[in-house]
Amino acid sequence: MVFEKGADIFIDEDECVGCRKCVEVCPEDVYELERRPGETDPDRVFKSVAKQPENCILCLSCIEICGKSAIYIDNKQ
Ligand code: SF4
C-alpha cells in the first residue's frame, strides 16, 4: 500500500499550555501557535493549532514530546 500523508489531529485545548514543543519537533510544519483572545494567564496565552494536518507523516514525535498529553492523532488509512 502506498503511504499517503495526512491524519486527523485533535488538540485538547483545555490541556495545551502553548509550550511550542510540538511546533518545534514536527518535521512537516503541521502546528502553529495561536494567541487565545483576551487570555491573561501566562500559561494560557498561546495554544497549538494543527494548521496543516494533511502534511502529517505519523512520526508521532509530537505525541511523545507533549508533556500535557494534549495531542491525539487518528490515522486516516
Ligand atoms: S506540546 Fe502539547 S502543550 Fe505544548 S504546545 Fe503542543 S499541544 Fe500544547
Ligand code: SF4
Ligand atoms: S506525527 Fe509527526 S508529522 Fe504528524 S503532526 Fe506529529 S510531529 Fe508532525
